[in-house]
Structures are given as C-alpha cells and as structure tokens.
Amino acid sequence: MSWVDIGALDDIPAQGARVVKTATGCVAVFRTLDDQVFALDDRCPHKGGPLSEGIVHGASVACPLHNWVFDMSTGEAKGADVGQVTTYPARIENGRVLLDATRLTTRSAA
Amino acid sequence: MAQKLVVIGAGMASGRALEHLFEEAPGTYEVTLFNAEPRGNYNRIMLSPVLSGEKTYDDIVTHDDTWYAEQGVTCRFGEKVVSIDRAAKVVHGEQGDVAYDKLIIATGSTPFIIPMPGHDLKGVLAYRDLEDTNAMVAAAAKPGARAVVIGGGLLGLEAAAGLKLRGMDVTVVHIMGHLMERQLDPSAGYLLKKALEDRGITVLCEANSEQILGEDGHVRALRLKDGTELPCDILVMAVGIRPSTKLAAEAGLAVGRGIHVDDGMVTSDPDILALGECVEHNGQIFGLVAPLYDQAKVLAKTLLGEDAAYVAREVSTKLKVTGCDLFSAGDFAEGEGREDIVFRDPGRGVYKRLILEGNKLIGAVMYGDTADSNWFFGLIKDGTDVSDMRDTLIFGPGFQGGASSDPLAAVAALPLDAEICGCNGVCKGKIVEAIQAGATTLDAIKATTKASASCGTCTGLVEQVMAVTMGDAFVMPTVQPMCKCTDHTHEDVRRLIKSQQLKSMPAVMQELGWKTPDGCPSCRPALNYYLLADWPLEYKDDRQSRFVNERNHANIQKDGTYSVVPRMWGGVTTPAELRAIADAADKYNVPMVKMTGGQRIDLLGVKKEDLPAMWADLNAAGMVSGHAYTKGLRTVKTCVGTEFCRFGTQDSTGLGIKLEKMLWGSWAPHKLKLAVTGCPRNCAEATCKDIGIVCVDSGYQIGVAGAAGMDLKETELLCTVATEDEVMEIVAAFTQLYRENARYLHRVYKWVAKVGLDWCKAQVVDDLANRKALAERFELSQSVYRTDPWAEHAKPSERAKWAPIADITKEAAE
Numbered sequence: 001m002s003w004v005d006i007g008a009l010d011d012i013p014a015q016g017a018r019v020v021k022t023a024t025g026c027v028a029v030f031r032t033l034d035d036q037v038f039a040l041d042d043r044c045p046h047k048g049g050p051l052s053e054g055i056v057h058g059a060s061v062a063c064p065l066h067n068w069v070f071d072m073s074t075g076e077a078k079g080a081d082v083g084q085v086t087t088y089p090a091r092i093e094n095g096r097v098l099l100d101a102t103r104l105t106t107r108s109a110a
Numbered sequence: 111m112a113q114k115l116v117v118i119g120a121g122m123a124s125g126r127a128l129e130h131l132f133e134e135a136p137g138t139y140e141v142t143l144f145n146a147e148p149r150g151n152y153n154r155i156m157l158s159p160v161l162s163g164e165k166t167y168d169d170i171v172t173h174d175d176t177w178y179a180e181q182g183v184t185c186r187f188g189e190k191v192v193s194i195d196r197a198a199k200v201v202h203g204e205q206g207d208v209a210y211d212k213l214i215i216a217t218g219s220t221p222f223i224i225p226m227p228g229h230d231l232k233g234v235l236a237y238r239d240l241e242d243t244n245a246m247v248a249a250a251a252k253p254g255a256r257a258v259v260i261g262g263g264l265l266g267l268e269a270a271a272g273l274k275l276r277g278m279d280v281t282v283v284h285i286m287g288h289l290m291e292r293q294l295d296p297s298a299g300y301l302l303k304k305a306l307e308d309r310g311i312t313v314l315c316e317a318n319s320e321q322i323l324g325e326d327g328h329v330r331a332l333r334l335k336d337g338t339e340l341p342c343d344i345l346v347m348a349v350g351i352r353p354s355t356k357l358a359a360e361a362g363l364a365v366g367r368g369i370h371v372d373d374g375m376v377t378s379d380p381d382i383l384a385l386g387e388c389v390e391h392n393g394q395i396f397g398l399v400a401p402l403y404d405q406a407k408v409l410a411k412t413l414l415g416e417d418a419a420y421v422a423r424e425v426s427t428k429l430k431v432t433g434c435d436l437f438s439a440g441d442f443a444e445g446e447g448r449e450d451i452v453f454r455d456p457g458r459g460v461y462k463r464l465i466l467e468g469n470k471l472i473g474a475v476m477y478g479d480t481a482d483s484n485w486f487f488g489l490i491k492d493g494t495d496v497s498d499m500r501d502t503l504i505f506g507p508g509f510q511g512g513a514s515s516d517p518l519a520a521v522a523a524l525p526l527d528a529e530i531c532g533c534n535g536v537c538k539g540k541i542v543e544a545i546q547a548g549a550t551t552l553d554a555i556k557a558t559t560k561a562s563a564s565c566g567t568c569t570g571l572v573e574q575v576m577a578v579t580m581g582d583a584f585v586m587p588t589v590q591p592m593c594k595c596t597d598h599t600h601e602d603v604r605r606l607i608k609s610q611q612l613k614s615m616p617a618v619m620q621e622l623g624w625k626t627p628d629g630c631p632s633c634r635p636a637l638n639y640y641l642l643a644d645w646p647l648e649y650k651d652d653r654q655s656r657f658v659n660e661r662n663h664a665n666i667q668k669d670g671t672y673s674v675v676p677r678m679w680g681g682v683t684t685p686a687e688l689r690a691i692a693d694a695a696d697k698y699n700v701p702m703v704k705m706t707g708g709q710r711i712d713l714l715g716v717k718k719e720d721l722p723a724m725w726a727d728l729n730a731a732g733m734v735s736g737h738a739y740t741k742g743l744r745t746v747k748t749c750v751g752t753e754f755c756r757f758g759t760q761d762s763t764g765l766g767i768k769l770e771k772m773l774w775g776s777w778a779p780h781k782l783k784l785a786v787t788g789c790p791r792n793c794a795e796a797t798c799k800d801i802g803i804v805c806v807d808s809g810y811q812i813g814v815a816g817a818a819g820m821d822l823k824e825t826e827l828l829c830t831v832a833t834e835d836e837v838m839e840i841v842a843a844f845t846q847l848y849r850e851n852a853r854y855l856h857r858v859y860k861w862v863a864k865v866g867l868d869w870c871k872a873q874v875v876d877d878l879a880n881r882k883a884l885a886e887r888f889e890l891s892q893s894v895y896r897t898d899p900w901a902e903h904a905k906p907s908e909r910a911k912w913a914p915i916a917d918i919t920k921e922a923a924e
Contacts, residue, residue, distance in 0.1 A: 006508045006916035006918070007915040007916055008913055011911075011915055012915065013653070013654055015655075016652035016653075016654050016916035018914065020274075020914060020915060020916045020917070020918060021914045021916070021918065021919055022918055022919060023919040026914070029915065030480065033628045034627070035629065037222060042498070047668065048669075048670070049670070050666075050670045053658040053661070053662070053666065053670075054631075054658070055630075055631040055635075055654070055655070055656075055657070056654065057626065057628055057629055057630050057631060057634065058626060058627055058628060061632075062631040064657065064658035064666055065668070067631065067667070069631075071113040082362060084584065099918075103806065104918065
C-alpha cells in the first residue's frame with residue numbers, strides 16, 4: 001500500500017463529500033456525521049450519477065440522479081436495486097485524509 | 111359503446127355505488143360526476159375526528175384525483191346542477207349541459223336551520239361538510255373563544271366535544287329532556303351528560319332557543335326563552351337534516367319527504383335512480399351510513415340490469431367521542447309486553463339496559479362499557495331466542511358457557527357470521543377469509559373487505575379478529591409515517607416542531623425519537639425546510655440536508671454538468687445583461703443556450719468547478735440567481751400590460767417585478783411560480799400558476815392553486831382587489847400561509863385541496879389582522895433569505911470548495 005495525502009478532513013463537509021481527480025476518473029471521498037471517511041468511484045452504476053453530490057446519511061449515500069442508495073463501506077446498492085460501486089481504502093491520520101494510491105492507479109486495469 | 115351515466119352528488123353513497131359499478135363491470139358506463147362541494151368523495155362521518163384534531167382531511171379522503179382519473183370519471187366538482195330535463199335526458203350544470211342515458215341523484219341532505227331571528231348572521235354554522243368543519247377549527251383558534259351548539263343529538267355532541275378539544279368554551283343547548291333521546295333512554299342520557307360536563311362542556315336540557323343576537327352582522331349570543339343569554343363567537347346548529355329533493359321535485363319526480371324510490375332504487379322515472387340521504391323508501395328516510403351502503407350495492411346491480419332489492423335492516427349507533435363509550439340498537443321504548451334487564455355500576459359510570467319482548471332481545475342501550483355490544487346486536491338482528499340465558503344475559507357472552515372475559519377470547523368465540531363492521535355489513539368470516547387470502551395489514555383488510563373503512567369505530571375489533579386469526583404474525587399498525595426513520599407523520603412533526611420549540615435537526619431527532627442517527631434523504635430535506643420556515647431567525651439552513659440542486663444553486667443534468675439561470679425580474683432584460691450572458695456562455699463553453707418557460711435564459715452544460723466564476727461574472731453585470739432549482743419562488747411571468755399593449759388594463763409588468771422583488775429567495779414546501787397578466791386574454795398564462803394575477807379594469811383578480819405539470823388545473827379565485835398594495839400584501843400573506851402549513855413537496859394546489867380554499871380566504875382575505883400578521887412573518891423570514899446565494903458562493907474564499915480536493919492524475923500516471 002502507498003498512502004497519499006489528499007487533504008485535510010476539515011476540507012470535507014460532515015455529511016458531505018469532495019472529489020479527487022485521478023487519471024481514470026473521479027473518486028468521491030465522503031465524510032460521515034461521526035467523522036468516518038469512505039472513498040468510492042464517483043459514478044453510480046445505474047446512470048453514471050456523481051455520488052459525491054448525494055445526501056450522506058449514516059454510512060450510506062443516495063445518488064442525486066435517481067436516489068439509488070449505497071452502503072459506503074461495501075459499495076453495494078441497498079434495497080431493491082442491484083449494483084456495486086468500487087471502494088478504495090481510506091483513513092484519517094492527524095486530521096489528514098489518506099487514500100491508497102496503489103489501488104487508485106491500478107484500478108483501470110481491472 | 112359505453113352508456114352515459116351522470117351522477118349528481120359525490121358523497122359516500124354515490125361513491126360506494128360507483129365502486130361497485132366499476133368493480134363489477136368496468137367500462138360499461140362513461141361517468142360524469144357533479145359535486146357542489148369543490149372536491150370529491152370523503153368520509154363525511156369522520157369529520158368529527160378532523161374537528162377534534164385527531165385526524166386530518168387527508169386521512170378521510172376516500173377517492174382522490176387519481177382514483178377518479180383511473181376510472182375515467184369526468185369530475186365537475188364545485189359546480190352545481192341547475193336542472194334536469196327529463197324529456198331531452200340532459201342535465202343542465204352551471205357550466206354546461208351533459209346528456210345522460212342513466213342518471214343517479216345523490217344530492218344527500220341539507221342541515222336544518224331553525225328559522226329563528228338571527229339565523230343568517232355570520233358565525234352561525236351547520237355541521238355538515240368540510241367547510242363547516244374548517245370554519246369551526248378557525249373559530250377555535252382564537253384564545254378564549256366560545257361556542258354554543260344547538261342540538262344534543264349525535265352530530266351536535268360530536269361537534270361540542272371536538273370544539274372543546276380545540277380549546278373552546280362550549281355550551282350545548284338541547285330542547286328535549288335528555289341527550290340523544292332518539293338513541294338513548296334517560297338514564298344513559300344522564301350518564302352521557304355527566305361525562306360531557308366532566309370534560310367542561312356545559313349542557314342545558316329542556317332549553318328553548320328564542321333568538322340569535324348579533325353585532326355588526328356577526329353572532330354575539332343565543333337568547334333562550336327564559337331570558338338567559340349565552341355569549342358566543344360561533345353558534346353551531348345541529349338539529350337534524352332534511353333530504354335534498356329540490357332538483358328532483360323540480361324535474362317532476364315523485365317526491366315525499368325524500369325522493370321516492372322502489373326496491374331497485376329507481377325513481378318514478380325509469381332512467382333516473384337515486385340513493386342516500388335524499389331518498390325515501392317505504393316511507394323511511396336515512397341518516398346513517400350502513401343502509402346507504404346497502405342501497406349502493408342494490409343501485410349498482412340495477413344499473414347492470416341485475417335483479418336486486420333493498421331491504422331495510424337494523425342499525426346501531428355509536429358516538430364518535432373519544433372516551434365516551436356508548437352504544438344503542440333496536441327499539442328501547444317501554445311498552446306492553448316488553449321487559450327490561452338493567453345493570454348499573456354508578457362507581458364506574460356503567461349502565462346497560464336490554465329490552466326483551468317475548469323470548470327475544472329487541473333493543474340494547476349501553477353506556478360506559480360497550481365491549482359486548484356486537485354480541486347483543488347480533489342477538490337483536492338474528493331474533494335469537496334468549497330464554498335459556500336470560501339469567502346472565504346482561505353480563506354478556508363471557509357468561510354464556512363459561513368463556514373467559516378476555517376480549518380476544520370473546521372475539522375468538524364469535525361465530526363467523528357475527529357482524530364486525532356495521533357500516534359496511536362485514537362479518538367475521540369475511541375478514542378471516544381475506545386474511546387467509548393474504549390481506550395481513552389493516553389497510554389490506556380495509557381495501558379488500560371495507561371493514562372499518564367508514565366510521566372506524568370497529569377498527570379495534572377488526573384488529574382483534576386479525577390478532578386471533580394471525581396469532582403472533584399480527585403487529586398493531588400505525589399511521590403512515592414521514593419515512594422509515596420515524597413513526598411520526600409529516601403533520602405531527604410540523605406540529606411538534608412548533609409546539610415543543612424544536613429549533614435544530616438534532617433536537618427534532620432526539621426529542622421525537624428518530625430511529626436513525628442522522629435521518630435519510632427523505633426526511634432531512636423536509637426537516638430542514640420545516641425548521642427554517644418556522645424559526646427563520648434561529649435556525650441555520652443545512653446545506654448537507656439539501657438535494658444537489660439546492661445545495662449547488664444550479665440544476666444538475668444527466669451528465670453531471672449544471673444549468674445556470676440568472677434572474678430576469680418579471681421577464682424583463684436589457685442589452686447589457688444579454689451581452690453579459692453571451693459573454694459568459696462563450697467564456698465557459700456553454701454547449702446550449704435556451705429560453706425557459708419562465709421568461710429567462712438557461713445556460714446548460716456548465717462544469718461544477720466553473721460555477722462560482724461564472725456567477726461572479728453574472729453578478730458583476732448586476733444579475734443574481736434565478737433560483738430555477740429551488741423549492742421556493744421561481745419566477746413571476748408577465749405580459750407587457752399598459753406599458754405597451756393596446757389591451758392592457760394595468761401595469762402587469764411593473765407589478766410582476768415588484769412581486770418578484772418581494773418574494774425572491776424565499777423557500778417553500780415546493781416550487782412556487784407566479785404570473786401577472788395585463789388583461790383577461792391571459793398572455794402571461796396566469797391561470798395555471800400557483801398564484802396568478804389577472805388584471806382587469808377595476809383592479810386585480812388573484813387566483814391560486816393552478817397547476818400545469820403532472821396535473822393540469824385552472825386557478826381558483828382567492829379574491830379581487832382594487833390596488834397593487836393589496837395584491838402585494840395578500841400574495842405575501844398567502845405565500846406565508848402556504849409556507850407555514852403545507853407538507854413538504856406539496857404544491858399549492860395540493861395543499862389548497864387539503865385545507866380548502868375557503869379556509870385560505872378566511873385567513874388572508876377576510877381576517878385583515880391575520881393577513882397583516884402573516885405578511886409580517888413573511889417579511890421577517892425574508893430579512894434573512896432575500897439574498898443572492900451565488901454572490902455568497904462566488905467569494906474568492908469559497909471557490910476552492912467547488913473544485914476537486916486533490917488531483918493525483920500524476921501519481922496515477924507513474
């Protein structure tokens with residue numbers, strides 16, 4: 001693993017998200033009300049909606065386009081919808097948010 | 111080809127008849143439905159819980175717009191029928207004629223108003239429909255308000271109890287010696303009187319009303335024959351109903367006390383049928399719902415050419431006043447050959463009286479403990495020989511054969527043909543069958559059997575049947591909650607936010623017992639709106655609880671880009687603004703520039719990170735957000751009016767701009783679109799807006815509750831005023847009324863359908879002090895929200911938040 005610092009936790013609003021640009025598309029980094037962070041592809045498997053713009057509740061996010069809800073810890077769609085979003089390791093260290101760069105750079109090969 | 115069926119009156123009887131008709135032979139008839147009330151069918155007998163605040167109008171709607179649409183019914187609500195031409199087979203409505211092959215008259219009844227002096231004063235009400243109910247609720251809102259109810263029958267007492275629960279000081283004036291003399295004997299009447307007095311209601315029996323006294327055209331007091339004056343703000347007359355037969359009589363149909371019908375519910379004209387409270391069958395007229403539903407069944411069969419005959423049956427009565435358990439059925443007059451069995455327990459306030467004739471039970475009156483009423487009612491209806499159980503009869507079924515007095519066991523012991531729902535004639539067996547066929551919720555039982563779907567007093571019994579039949583699989587149901595995070599309804603939450611002074615989202619979730627830590631995408635936007643609408647100064651808008659468009663002040667498109675719509679006040683722009691818009695479109699590579707329906711320009715396909723810079727450019731040219739993305743004020747569309755148009759009657763453009771400058775930035779339960787048009791030619795299309803103003807020579811017609819989306823609906827006239835200032839104040843007050851009362855995501859037309867236009871009129875047209883107060887509260891909220899969000903987010907310090915937090919494309923390239 002190679003952890004890369006993408007910014008301060010305080011730069012992400014609680015119950016919100018920011019995006020990280022990568023060579024192969026955007027990753028949404030979410031912050032929950034209780035300060036957990038999750039990183040997921042910023043693309044809903046349904047119609048490509050930007051998940052980073054969804055309403056964050058608990059450890060879930062609702063896609064802003066058609067309200068599919070995903071469990072951010074697994075990337076799996078909840079309820080009646082079936083779909084999977086790729087998730088990436090993310091952690092907080094000294095108020096900074098770190099993502100696993102190896103996973104980010106190799107994902108397009110998958 | 112479908113035959114043409116015209117129905118006059120959308121009440122409970124005709125509603126049920128149509129249900130039967132559509133169920134049994136969909137498509138046989140093409141139906142046009144007239145209703146003098148501006149709405150469809152609702153459960154009129156549930157107005158009492160609406161009056162007391164235990165239910166809302168929404169809860170008691172039985173047929174909504176969707177249902178009528180699905181059945182292809184042409185609804186002419188709010189339109190009276192003027193006359194019937196039987197020779198031509200045409201019904202003349204106020205707004206046009208409709209031909210019929212078959213006609214149903216279901217005009218119901220009219221409350222009887224005692225023609226004593228003063229009966230036409232303002233504030234003298236009947237208790238018949240939603241308008242009456244709303245008028246009573248409105249009157250009760252005044253602190254210390256007093257009500258007099260004339261009539262100590264079922265309706266009068268329900269009105270009195272409801273008004274008392276609403277906080278009014280209530281006096282019931284009854285001409286007879288005891289309350290509900292048609293259903294109760296004097297002993298039960300006395301217990302009822304005592305119970306009502308314990309609740310603080312004053313009850314005067316043997317009281318003769320003489321005159322209603324007024325002041326400035328409004329009721330002030332009721333004077334009795336003995337000279338007593340009872341001061342009051344409203345006077346409710348609930349002294350009985352009269353079948354509404356005018357239309358039928360004028361058409362030359364045979365009419366006695368009611369419209370004469372035969373056993374098949376056909377009038378003296380073979381193509382005209384009638385049912386409900388307007389008819390007379392074998393000399394009998396009707397006021398309770400159960401026989402009406404029987405008639406509906408028969409009428410539907412007759413229409414389909416099947417043989418059916420209406421047979422009058424025993425009816426029972428329960429009073430829908432929470433906490434007053436009262437039941438009566440059958441005949442309880444004393445007479446030769448009749449014997450009574452009476453049980454009294456003064457300590458518990460229990461009174462039971464059974465009336466026997468020969469070996470049979472013919473009547474029952476119970477007060478305070480009515481648990482066994484259905485069993486007794488069954489004995490009366492079936493004419494069961496009770497001689498064997500006479501010794502213990504009064505103690506109920508628990509003592510006939512040693513069954514326990516556990517209510518569930520009593521229900522379990524009921525035979526399958528025991529009647530559970532009196533209104534709809536549903537027996538236990540039918541409910542059990544429905545459960546076995548998969549109806550496992552109360553709603554499903556209601557839908558499949560109609561049990562407890564009318565007055566609702568048997569709901570508990572139906573639930574017990576479900577519990578007995580389903581065992582542990584049965585869970586007591588609750589009302590439709592706001593979302594899965596809470597058991598409270600939207601209405602409850604709005605009320606509690608105000609009454610418990612909850613001023614933050616955590617306070618709401620904590621105090622109201624939210625089941626999730628921070629809500630869901632359904633409740634959070636609603637709560638955010640309720641809080642900011644109710645506490646404009648204290649509560650701070652929570653961006654993270656808003657949908658993407660409102661959070662980002664632009665409309666998200668399917669590809670994740672946004673559309674930007676600058677405000678054009680009243681649809682008026684300038685060459686300089688147009689140049690700035692063109693420049694912005696060039697600078698940010700806008701792929702499409704389009705006119706909106708709200709008279710402004712939409713720049714589509716803008717990237718999120720470009721939004722703040724683009725807004726700054728538009729701000730620099732004097733433009734602000736058009737809020738094309740909000741549940742709030744969108745646009746005020748105008749025509750050119752007197753400024754240029756040769757037909758214009760007023761300065762519609764100027765007024766539109768003034769309105770938009772007053773309203774912009776305000777949040778609302780849903781989007782709010784206005785228009786001002788300069789003459790009735792209506793170029794600005796004002797008559798399908800949430801609020802639409804039509805200028806005329808003499809002033810301004812303010813219409814509300816139009817729609818031009820999923821539903822299409824013309825505005826209804828709120829009022830006509832002479833000056834622009836009045837328009838401004840009324841629009842502000844009406845907007846605030848909507849903001850304070852509507853449920854989140856209800857457009858104005860949906861909300862007005864719920865609360866009634868008359869209620870709105872009373873609030874913002876008739877009551878000047880209230881209008882002013884509403885407009886002031888709107889202005890207070892606008893002191894916070896009448897700002898440009900674009901300017902806020904375009905500040906240099908804010909811009910970084912709109913761009914990616916990091917760019918690691920380089921790392922990825924390695």
